[in-house]
Amino acid sequence: MESGPSQAFREELTCFVCMSYLTDPVTISCGHSFCRACLHLSWEDSQLPVQCPTCREPSQQEDFRTSIVLKKLVSIARQAGLMKYLSSEEHQCVTHKETKGIFCTENRIYLCQLCSDSHEHRGHRHCPIEAAAEGQMERLLKQMESLWKKIQDNEENLEAERRMITLWKNCLILREETIRAEYRTCYPDLSEQEEEHIACMKEEGNYYLEKLMESEAMMVQKDKQLRDMYQELMAMSQEPYVVLLQDFDDIFRRSKSMQLIKPLAMKPEIYVLAFNGLGQIFT
Template sequence: MESDLSQAFQEELTCFICMSYLTDPVTISCGHSFCRACLHLSWEDSQVSVQCPMCREPSQQKDFRTNIVLKKLVSIARKASLMKYLSSEEHKCVTHKETKGIFCMENSIYLCRPCSDSHEHRGHRHCPIEAAAEGQLIRLIIREEMIRAKYRRCYPLPSKQEEENIECMKKEANYYLEKLRKSEAMMVQKSKQLREMYRELMAMSHEPYVVLLQDLDDIFRRSESVQLSKPLAMKPEIYALALSGLTERFN
């Protein structure tokens, strides 16, 4: 009975899209909840109407507040899973036979209480493992939002009016449109890099706390490099009469 209840509880805290624990959960108008990042990826190609990924009911809203109750319940479930892992015999300190419940911030390793007070680690920054994992998860969510915002700025969905303007510009200047296509191709490549990095960060945020405590410096360095690199801006030189809207589109 207890195991059935635990399984049912876990299913309610699982995102229908990624099938993992809800991360930064949001609830849409139909009542279903999803990870914020999963919902954004599911809806990013929709220009007009969007639907619930689960029941397909149309939704008019795209920006949501975090479901605080669900977020707390997921945190409780994640911590319970972590405590179960920490209580296993294989996780106990070989020297002191105590559970390694402390995370060393300097060396990114697990320690038991006597080890944390030893001469080797006494001067290092320590914190409970669950607190360290929560901190890493928050860092990942913040970085997800940064990458998503960068992606939307680099590659926004065109409106109907913008599409009409593009058709008009094609008729006005085929020569400059060829250069424009090359510039847009660079922007598409940039957006793909940002999208892939966003997916990687999102996937990492769904990992168990134990995985979150591993060295994340590499993925953060790569996400920084993706954000810093950008295509060169174009400055078209128009020798004939001014073409309405073309220069603004290049910029």
């Protein structure tokens, strides 16, 4: 178990929320630092001013810049852990008894220098393991940023759709009251036609209401899928570099594919056309 300066150093680079190494670290007004994703999730449903997860000091800040120094220190610590893992006797190159310091991007495996120069791997793309790990982490952070934006966009569309559902229900009630008032005023003897007209109006109105509710349900489902994927990416960002180098490609492809499918809200013109039809009492 680590002790002394080494343990203290790690503690300073640990996020209080997830208790893992800081990922894309940001520092808030009180001076405490957290993973950007951890702040996103912990502050998402909070009203301003939000509070620091550590000291509970209020903070009005919403947009953050990555703490370059902390990010570099975390990178150094993670790279040290990766090299310690690879330089251990059980993970050294079996053939040449050397540390595996090269990453083969074709086969997704670690190689020593001599193996990377061999006929089997000579034509493959290679890079130092530290650089490969940093590259994967940057890909992961960009994917998380893109996915978070999709989550926020979907949330805005969902709220807009819910407002439209409420508005639509109120409009249907108002339309029925308007029709009844017009019949009472102008055509008091046509009660049967009044009920037929209201029934027709409700049928058409409920058709559009069902479409709105279907759209809302799709957005709710999409929200869950996006958030589940974001949690997966968060978990991957907290893994050691040795895991990130080998296991990220699958989740990266799934995340990219998920973001291509976007539920669309119903177009406002549909509501206008619908109510133009509903507003015609007589043809």
